[in-house]
Structure formats: C-alpha cells, structure tokens
Amino acid sequence: MQTIVVLGAGKSSYYLINYLSKRAVELNYNLIIADAVIANLKETSNIQTIQTDLGNVKNLKEMVNKAHIVVSLLPPFLHIKVAELCLELNKHFLTASYVSPEIQALAADAKRKGLIFLMECGLDPGLDHMSAMKIFDGLSKKGAIIKSFRSYCGGLIAPQSDDNPWGYKITWNPRNVVNAGKGTAQYLEGNEVRYVPYHQLFKRVTNLEFKDYGQYEAYPNRDSLSYIKIYGLKDVDTFIRGTIRKQGFCKAWDCLLQLGLTDDTVKISSEPKLTIADFVKKFLPENVSYESYLKLDDSNVKQKLSWLGLGSNENLNFTNESTPTELLQNIIEKRWKLNPGDKDLVLMQHLIEYQEDGQNRKIISSLEIEGQSQTETAMAKTVGLPLAMATLLILQNKIEAKGVIIPTIEEIYNPILKELQNHGILFREYTYS
C-alpha cells in the first residue's frame, strides 16, 4: 500500500487534503498529513495526521521516510531540504513552488534514480503553464506560428466581498504581498528584451477585461524570459507574464513604494511606540505631508491611502528590528483581512497572437473562479487540486517523464485540465481572426 505524505496543512491545503483524503480511501492509499498545527481533520484507517515541527530536519527526514510520494506546501525556502531528502530516500516530490537553481541542480540525479520532482504545479505557476501549453500544442499541431503571449494571474476578492477602496484582500502569504514585484522585471516586447526597475513597475500596468468581473490591471512579473524556451516558443516577439490587481490598485500601491514603505533593507529607529503617521513621517522632509510630497491629485488614490490610515495615530506593532516592509505588512494585514463570510476570486488570462494560413489570429483564454468561504478559497482550490491530481497520476504510473519537471507536458496537463473541469475549474476561450 503506497503512502502519500503531505507536508504543511496551512491556508492553501484545504482542497488538496480534501481531495486526497477522498481518493486515498477509494484507491487504497495511505495519506499522512504532517504539520505543527492540524485543525479539523478526521483520521481514518487510511488517513493519519502527525503533529511535528517541520523546520527541524530530523522530523522532516522521518516524514519523508514514511512516504512513497511527498507533496510539500511548506514555505519555498524549505523545499531544497525536502528535495535532497527525497533524492536520498528515493521518493517522488511535488510542490507548487518555482524551480530554484538549487533544485534544478538535482535534476540529473533525480532522473537517474527514476524519480519525479514535479515543481510549479499549483495555480501560478501551475495552471498557467498547463492551460497555455494545451493551447500552444494545439496550435502547433495545426501548423500555426505563435507570435505573442501575454499571461496574467491574480488572487483577488469577489465583488460581493469587495468592501474596501483597494479591491484587495490577502488570500496568500502577506509577506509576498508587501514584497511583490521586487527586483527588475524582464520581458520580451516588440522583439526587444525590456527591463523595468522596481520603482517603475507599478506605473507600467496594462488593462485587462474579464467577462463576469470587468476591469482589472496587471504589472509584469520579475522573470518572464526563461519561460520562452521552456514553452518552446521560437517565434514570439512578445512574451510577458504578469500579476493582476483591481483597476487603480497599482497607482496607489506605487505611492507606498515611492515613499519607501516597502523597503526591506533598513531597520526603523524610533521610540518604543510608533504610530502609522509617525512611521510615514520618517519618509518625508520636515513639515511636508505625504499628500503634498507625492503631489496627489487623484481622489481615488487619496481615498485608498487615507483608508490605510497613513495619517492615523494608531500604534504599530513595533520593535527596533522592524523594517519598513514589516511595518507595512502590519498595516495591511489588519485591513485586508479575509473575513469569515468573504469569497475570494482567482483570475487568469492568456492573450495569444498567432499566424495561421497567413492570417493573424488571436485567442483570449480566461479563468474566473470564486471561492466559497474564508477556508474554501478559490486560491486554495486552484493551487491544491492540480497538485493533488498530479500526485495520483504519479502513483498510478501515468507520467513517463523523470527528473525535475514542470507541468508543460501533455501527459500531465491533459488529464489534470480535464479532471479540473469536474471541479468547476474551466478556461473560457475566444478566438478572434
């Protein structure tokens, strides 16, 4: 009897664990869920929960040792350790995280041992690769030439739960929300590699339209370039991956960035008490308000910043080790909290331009998924189900590829995209010519 070990039972685990629990019983697999805290999970003869600190390598090794296949929802920095243990102990390994250079370095050894290290198999990265590759492979079979690919994804909030001026609440790691976009974005546009420094990123937005949800905007992700080769797109002159926000979000977020509130390189020095207004003042010249420093003339931006309390005398949770990033996280976590009745929203859109029979054509493929509740989020569903489904494919020996792989291959994306439709995860595709 084969054993699946799931490492991590946090926010994004609900659908993954739910799906695997049901299928483990049907298909007669053992399922072990390990984490420091595991809430509300019934054990059965097939299903076991183990409470353990996975930051400790000894515990991690013990868990990996119990598995035939390891699915990790741990923070990305822990994945190299898990991968090394899987290599040592001959286990398959799955995550929704990006392939790091350290994990890529294990590829040859994993392949030699016949192991599958399937990475980037969640929502973004994950579903984006699968849905895009399905279109690309279909077009290539028809002899079409793909000229342009723009792909955007975002974890947002459903309209009925959208009760703040930013149109945003936190449905994943809040630190990542504050750090979003750091580094220099690189993409291809008009056959030219383009570079966008962080301090320009939120000024370089593009507008997007979703059928049931209306107007959004997106800013470029840090690295689009490496996927051109991975997707095998030899003829594209434009290739951009980006992140979706509600229209108007980026202009206001850029104000926080411009002030310096997203800086993670300095420690704020202050008295033991620090209000939000005091924190903001530290980024301004003497006797200048943030409104006048930023030359704010857009009432929507003013409203967003004021709603965050930039001028308020509310105390921050402050230590002398705090960086601006941490203090800003402090502010937004409180205000962008997903409430029990809230429904989140996952949006994804690919815009593909191609040539077929000498004609220029265009496909727009969109995914629009609403969550059910604070726990049953669209985010947890779209990250967790692809991972869960891939786990079963591997256990059932349905994946030939070995080594470090991502779900850009037909034997992975076809069955997963098909099965996802049974769970309401479906791309709507429009072709224009």
Next chain:
Amino acid sequence: MQTIVVLGAGKSSYYLINYLSKRAVELNYNLIIADAVIANLKETSNIQTIQTDLGNVKNLKEMVNKAHIVVSLLPPFLHIKVAELCLELNKHFLTASYVSPEIQALAADAKRKGLIFLMECGLDPGLDHMSAMKIFDGLSKKGAIIKSFRSYCGGLIAPQSDDNPWGYKITWNPRNVVNAGKGTAQYLEGNEVRYVPYHQLFKRVTNLEFKDYGQYEAYPNRDSLSYIKIYGLKDVDTFIRGTIRKQGFCKAWDCLLQLGLTDDTVKISSEPKLTIADFVKKFLPENVSYESYLKLDDSNVKQKLSWLGLGSNENLNFTNESTPTELLQNIIEKRWKLNPGDKDLVLMQHLIEYQEDGQNRKIISSLEIEGQSQTETAMAKTVGLPLAMATLLILQNKIEAKGVIIPTIEEIYNPILKELQNHGILFREYTYS
C-alpha cells in the same frame, strides 16, 4: 631609518607622493611607492619605486613587510587584507577610506599592539571630520550647545573648465559616480530619523551657495546617523551629511535612475552590437520615447540627457555580461572626461546651528579649492595631503591614540589643518547671530 610604504600610485596619489618625497629627504625617511604602473617618478637614495601587482596577497605582504608605516590608496575592498597584514607584521596603517565593520573588528588587537590604524583621513571622509570637529570643540569649550549640523562635499569642475550642460566631470572612481547614492539614506532632521530610498534621493536636494562659485545643490549621503555619536553631538536635532553637485544635476541624473540605467542587478541581453538608443529603448514600453515616458518638460533636463546621447546610434562597448550600470559608466566616462587643461574644483560646506548664552547662532564654514591641471587636481590634493601629513605625525610619535581611529581628535586635526593652510587649503568661516 624608518620606511613609509605607499600602496597605489593612481589618480589621487600625485600630491601625497610629492609631499612625502620632499619630506622623506628632509627628515631622512625611506619612501617606497608600489603599484602595477608607476609613471614619472624619480628614484633617489631615499625613494624607491616597486612595480608589483598588489591584488596578489604575497606581493602585498612583501610590501607591508618593508614598512614601518603603510599608506594605502588601493580600492577600499583591499583594505581589510592590508590591515590584517599590518596587524600581523606590526605596522601602522593609513587610508582615506571608510572604517568598514571588518576593519573595526581589528580595533582591540591593533590597540593592544600599540598600532595606529588611521582611517577616513582624506577629503570626505577626512577633512570634513577635521574641520567640523575643530569648530565643535571650540564651541563646546565656550559652553555652546550644537543643535544642527549639515555638511556637504563634492568633487566638481572649475567654472573655466565647465564646458558641458551637467557641470560635472569625473575626478575620481567613475564606478562610484554611477553607483552614487545607492541604498537608503538615513539622517536626522527635526529630531526625527528620516529615510530616503534611492529612487527618491535625487529629488530630495537642498540648495547651497558658495562665495566664489555660486549655486550648487546636495543630496543626502547613505549613512549620516553613525557620526552623531562619533562627533559627540548629544543635543543635535538635525544631522545631515551630503554630496554636492552643480545646480540642476540631480533632476537630470534622477531621470537616468528612474529609467533604470543605474541598475546593477541585471545583465543586459542583446545582439553583439548595442547603440545608446537601443540600450535606452530596453527600459521603455514599445514605441514610447524616453522624453515622453519621463514626461520631460524642463528644457535644461532635456538638454542634459540629449547631450549624453540617449537617443544616439553610437555603439556601446558591450558584452552579454554588461549591467546597465556598466553601460552607463561607458557613456559618462567618455563625456565627462577631465581634459589635460581642465581644472577641477573641490567644495565643502558645514552649516552649524548652536545656542550660546541663550542665543541661537549659526556658522557657515566653506572650503573652495581649484585644481591646477588634469594631474594636479584639487581632489588629489585634498585627499592626499591630509594622509601624507598624518603619516609624518605618526612617524614623529605625535599621535597618542592607538587602535582604529579617525581624525576627529585634536592631536590629529590641529597640526594637519594648520599645515594645510600653507598649501592653500583653508576654510572660510562666517558666524551669524
């Protein structure tokens, strides 16, 4: 017979070597000048030149071993190695570079061995410490309370040699010119620690007036805060150190920064040939000019950018390893070159506010030094002479302090500031009440 070893005979060595050569003969010291290239230096019975690669630790050790005292003009990153060798071989050590944490860590050992590691003993840091501390100590003796200190310094170009719209030419390490201001600036203003992220730095300028040279501007240095304690200024509510540029420079330089041209974190990917216009295009959206992207409405800024050739089809010295910083350095090195007849200009200004007998008073102390030629620069003079003079003070046992020190103490700044006057280096001081 005691031996002075000077490591490095580059741009800033002219006055240092000249001064030490003369005094070595008079005072009967040996002087050894070591570098990979040593041009135009006559050897005598006292003076020896040694051609050697100082990047090699074996050579470095050999040179240090010959010395009683080592003066280093090498790039700052090499100083920790030189300092370690000086500690091992019991030699005094002098530089014009900042005290790094690594060098600070040697302080106790150096002190125990009775060695002097005198750092920050050039122009800035160096002369700024000396001239400010002389004023502070004088005021303190009179019972005055220092409330505010603003201190600015810059290596610029004399008006008669100022033949480009930027009012700037390169008189020191060109890489430092391109990297200037990176990091988050921290200073004290209005009794509040203020933080200025790099992308705001060149917008946060202050205007300065020099008697013989007119209008300049300055932006804050990265770290002002640590000097508050070093200078012993317990009562200041404002403490800023900054860098001087010709008026209008910062607004135009900010455009280069905003575009992303000063970025050193990415490698530019391109065809083997790259023109300046192609380089700039990579930081812009498709079919948008840099003028319209930056919303340029200031003809002075337009003129500066156009003079740099941002739109030109001149080829850059390009490899696929080049970062934006390197390519921008490429552009400015060619255009901001000091020509043989050019005279540079060193400006320094302290603005000090204090209370004396219940009265608010103010001192403005300024230094304005013109160079003689492309080699006999004001920069080489103001960096080299303090170092050279301090070397002799140490050899003559006139400095009691031991360990890692900077020239904030009377026994160092008094004789040096006095002797500098004989070389035309003199602060003009005005008191206002």
